Amino acid sequence: MTKLNVQSRVPVVGNRLTSRLSELGVVVAVVRRDGQVSIQGEASEVAGWVAGAANFQSTVKSRFDEILETKGEPVAIWPGVWLVQLPPAKRRRVSRQERFEDDVLLAGLLIGQEFVGSDQFKRTCDLNEFDIQAAEAKARSASLIAQGEAVRVGRLIAWMQDDAAELETQQNELKTMSSQLCESYEELSLLYKFTTGMAFDRPPDSLITDVVQELRQVVGLRWLALQLCDDDERMEETRGRIYLAGDLKCEESVLLRIGRKLIDEREPHDPAMIVDDTNTLGIPVLPRLSENLLVVPLSDDDRMIGILFGGDKLDDSHISSIDSKLCSSLASSVAMYLENRMLYEDSQTMFLGTLHALTASIDAKDSYTRGHSERVAMLSRDLARAAGLDPAIVERVYLAGLVHDVGKIGVPEAVLCKPGRLTAEEFELIKQHPAIGSRILSDIRQMRDLIPGVLYHHERWDGRGYPEEIRGEDIPLFGRLIGLADAFDAMSSNRTYRSSLDHQKVLDEIERCAGAQFDPELAKYFVKMDFTRFFAMIRTHKAQTPVREVKQDNGYGYDPEEGYAV
Ligand SMILES: [Fe+2]
Numbered sequence: 001m002t003k004l005n006v007q008s009r010v011p012v013v014g015n016r017l018t019s020r021l022s023e024l025g026v027v028v029a030v031v032r033r034d035g036q037v038s039i040q041g042e043a044s045e046v047a048g049w050v051a052g053a054a055n056f057q058s059t060v061k062s063r064f065d066e067i068l069e070t071k072g073e074p075v076a077i078w079p080g081v082w083l084v085q086l087p088p089a090k091r092r093r094v095s096r097q098e099r100f101e102d103d104v105l106l107a108g109l110l111i112g113q114e115f116v117g118s119d120q121f122k123r124t125c126d127l128n129e130f131d132i133q134a135a136e137a138k139a140r141s142a143s144l145i146a147q148g149e150a151v152r153v154g155r156l157i158a159w160m161q162d163d164a165a166e167l168e169t170q171q172n173e174l175k176t177m178s179s180q181l182c183e184s185y186e187e188l189s190l191l192y193k194f195t196t197g198m199a200f201d202r203p204p205d206s207l208i209t210d211v212v213q214e215l216r217q218v219v220g221l222r223w224l225a226l227q228l229c230d231d232d233e234r235m236e237e238t239r240g241r242i243y244l245a246g247d248l249k250c251e252e253s254v255l256l257r258i259g260r261k262l263i264d265e266r267e268p269h270d271p272a273m274i275v276d277d278t279n280t281l282g283i284p285v286l287p288r289l290s291e292n293l294l295v296v297p298l299s300d301d302d303r304m305i306g307i308l309f310g311g312d313k314l315d316d317s318h319i320s321s322i323d324s325k326l327c328s329s330l331a332s333s334v335a336m337y338l339e340n341r342m343l344y345e346d347s348q349t350m351f352l353g354t355l356h357a358l359t360a361s362i363d364a365k366d367s368y369t370r371g372h373s374e375r376v377a378m379l380s381r382d383l384a385r386a387a388g389l390d391p392a393i394v395e396r397v398y399l400a401g402l403v404h405d406v407g408k409i410g411v412p413e414a415v416l417c418k419p420g421r422l423t424a425e426e427f428e429l430i431k432q433h434p435a436i437g438s439r440i441l442s443d444i445r446q447m448r449d450l451i452p453g454v455l456y457h458h459e460r461w462d463g464r465g466y467p468e469e470i471r472g473e474d475i476p477l478f479g480r481l482i483g484l485a486d487a488f489d490a491m492s493s494n495r496t497y498r499s500s501l502d503h504q505k506v507l508d509e510i511e512r513c514a515g516a517q518f519d520p521e522l523a524k525y526f527v528k529m530d531f532t533r534f535f536a537m538i539r540t541h542k543a544q545t546p547v548r549e550v551k552q553d554n555g556y557g558y559d560p561e562e563g564y565a566v
Contacts, residue, residue: 017086017160018040018041021086021108021157022041022042022043022143023143024145024153024156025110025111025143025144025145025146025153026084026108026109026110026145026153026157027039027043027044027047027108027109027110027111028040028041028086028106028107028108028109029051029083029106029107029108029109030104030105030106030107031060031064031067031083031104031105031106031107032103032104033061033064033103033104034061035057035058035059035060035061035062035064036057037051037052037056037057037060037107037109038051039051039109043109044111044139044142044143044144045138045142046111046115046138046139046142046144047109047111047142049124049128049130050078050081050109050111050115050124051109053124053127055123056077056078056081059077059078060077060083063075063077064105067083067084067085067105067107068085068105070084070085073151073154073158074108074110074150074151074153074154078115078118078120079114079115079118079119079120080111080112080113080114080115080116080118080120080121081109081110081111081112081115081120082109082110082112082150082154083107083108083109083110084107084108084110084153084154084157084158085105085106085107085108085161086106086107086108086157086161108153108157110145110150110153110154111142111144111145112144112145112146112147112148112149112150113140113144113145113146113147114147115139115144116136116139116140116144117136121135121136121139183322183326186218186326187325187326187329190214190215190218190326190330191329191330191333193214194207194210194211194214194330194333194334195333195337197210198333198337203237204235204237204238204337204338204341205237205238205241207334207337208226208228208238208243208334209243209245211226211330211334212224212225212226212243212244212245212308213245215245215326215327215330216245216246216310218326219294219310219313219319219323219326219327220313220314220315220323221246221294221310221311221312221313221314221319221323222246222247222248222290222310222311222312222313222314223244223245223246223247223248223290223310223311223312224244224245224246224308224309224310225242225243225244225245225248225255225259225308225309225310226242226243226298226306226307226308226334227241227242227243227255227256227259227260227262227263227306227307227309228240228241228242228298228305228306228338229263229304229305229306232342234342234345234346235338235341235342235345238338242255242256242259246310248289249289250285250289254285257285258283258285258286258289258309259307259309261283262283262295262307262309263297263304263306263307266295266297266304266307267297267304268297268299268300268301268302268303268304269299270297271328272294272295272296272297272324272325272327272328272331273294273295273296274292274293274294274318274319274320274321274323274324275292275293275294275295276291276292276318277291277292278290278291278292278293278311281293289311290311290312291311291312292311292312292313292318292319293309293310293311293319294308294309294310294311294319294323294324294327295307295308295309296308296309296324296327296328296331297331298331298332298334298335298338299335300335300339305335305338305339306335306338308327308330308331308334310327355399355402355403356374356402358403358406359373359374359402359403359405359406360373360374362405362406362408362409363405365408365413365416365417366416366417370541371537371538371540371541372405372489372490372493373401373402373403373404373405374402374537375485375489375493375534375537375538375541376401376402376404376405376482376485376486376489377398377399377400377401377402377404378398378401378533378534378537379401379484379485379488379489379529379534380397380398380400380401380453380481380482380485381394381395381397381398381401382529382530383397383481383484383485383522383525383526383529384397384398384481386525386526386528386529387481387521387522387525396449396450396478397453397478397481397482399447399450400450400452400453400454400478400482401453401481401482401485403437403441403447403450403453403454404437404453404454404457404482404486405433405437406437406440406441406454407432407433407434407435407436407437407438407439407440407454408433408436408437409436409440410432410433410436410440411429411430411432411433411436412429415429415430416430431458431466431467434454434455434456434457434458434466434467435455435467437454437455438451438454438455441454450478452476452477452478452479453476453478453479453481453482455467455479456468456470456475456476456478456479456480456483457478457479457482457483457486458483458486459471459475459479459480459483460483460516460517460518461475461480461515461516461517461518461519461520462515462516462517465483465517475519480518480519480522481522483517483518484510484518484519484522484523484526485526487510487513487517487518488506488510488526491505491506491509492506492534492535492538493538493541493542503531503535507527510523510526510527511523511527
């Protein structure tokens with residue numbers, strides 16, 4: 001049997017309890033399996049005689065297990081003398097080998113009035129060479145348990161034990177709850193912070209960088225990395241990238257190799273894994289970088305998106321299941337964000353593809369306007385950017401540019417593609433296209449904000465445009481931006497009625513018409529723009545256009561007085 005450190009195993013009872021028990025006539029004592037009884041605190045002389053008597057101790061030794069197992073029922077050692085087990089004031093955690101209950105216990109020594117004058121009392125006096133009459137007088141003055149009350153006192157102590165046990169259970173439950181609450185709070189606040197920050201207008205690159213850095217700090221890891229898979233053509237910005245936070249002295253290429261191996265070896269539905277010994281993973285360089293490793297797969301339903309992995313706690317402890325749970329929760333949120341972002345990207349691609357197809361099919365009705373909407377969209381976006389507009393607005397301007405002529409779908413093809421001069425009635429039909437486009441878009445909630453660009457792109461700064469003949473800043477900004485881009489494209493590309501104009505001549509014309517046809521401020525930004533990409537698009541579209549004879553001016557294109565109305 002393991003030798004025990006008796007000093008550290010002695011149970012204690014609080015001073016308050018000792019004093020209360022004393023008032024009840026109960027003496028607190030430490031009782032050992034070998035029969036030794038040591039009184040704690042102050043007690044009467046009688047208690048000292050009893051506890052020190054060799055024949056009392058031999059009886060205690062023989063009945064030790066009975067005292068240990070009987071809670072609340074006083075065990076009679078002598079007639080009129082009982083021992084009853086007491087709860088210790090504090091239970092400290094002990095290992096299986098150190099359980100003090102096996103060898104030593106805390107007990108109440110109950111000496112009843114019936115003990116005085118009994119045979120055992122006289123025998124004790126004889127052994128100690130006391131004068132019996134003097135001893136009896138001393139014993140009667142001590143606080144003894146009234147005759148027949150020992151069992152009742154024992155029950156009181158039992159209730160006290162039950163209350164103490166209940167209190168301890170409640171305290172432990174409270175402690176556990178409070179610790180769980182703290183962990184949940186930490187987890188929730190971190191999750192809240194990031195999930196609220198996972199807006200689509202936030203670039204994934206910056207979001208993942210923040211998540212990895214913050215998570216490393218909260219979990220207390222020396223380093224944490226998040227690697228994304230490279231097998232998806234979406235998410236160009238983050239595809240195949242690794243994000244590292246913390247101190248890891250190795251090349252990024254080494255970390256990438258580790259990440260790829262971990263991705264290859266994990267399945268999408270695998271739970272987080274805590275590796276206490278990285279030697280077991282069979283990744284040669286890893287044990288030199290970290291002893292403990294946390295590996296959390298990022299996945300959607302059936303495929304891996306990436307992997308979160310990190311190692312070594314800053315306080316040299318092991319990575320815990322709580323750390324793993326927190327990282328898993330955040331990894332799930334990041335995976336969900338990335339998945340949503342990819343779905344969003346898919347829907348945007350499809351949406352834009354559909355718009356391009358629609359507008360290209362309208363432009364293609366007349367081979368001379370092939371690519372017109374795409375070029376106007378690009379020029380409008382460049383102009384909006386040059387004017388310092390918000391990036392989100394700039395993208396909406398692009399879309400508005402793309403659909404600005406969508407109303408031409410409602411203009412008879414014979415009029416739209418008529419090679420010769422238009423009659424006044426025919427021109428009136430052409431002038432309907434902004435309003436038709438506006439009506440088409442008004443049925444699509446997501447495109448209603450583009451309507452000003454569609455409806456007002458033929459208005460003029462001087463109020464001589466159409467359809468509403470509004471002027472200056474009354475013309476919505478989208479209309480002014482697209483109107484300028486539209487006129488520039490019309491002048492710079494071939495039309496049924498003329499060839500394209502020289503670039504410098506077009507720029508001169510824009511400057512000349514600034515303040516008449518065009519917003520003068522926007523015109524200043526426009527003429528300074530880089531048109532390299534625009535002319536590359538013109539060449540591409542021209543290559544796709546069949547060669548046709550340039551017709552004469554049909555009357556609604558370029559007019560030196562009226563400007564451009566295409
Ligand atoms: Fe138009």
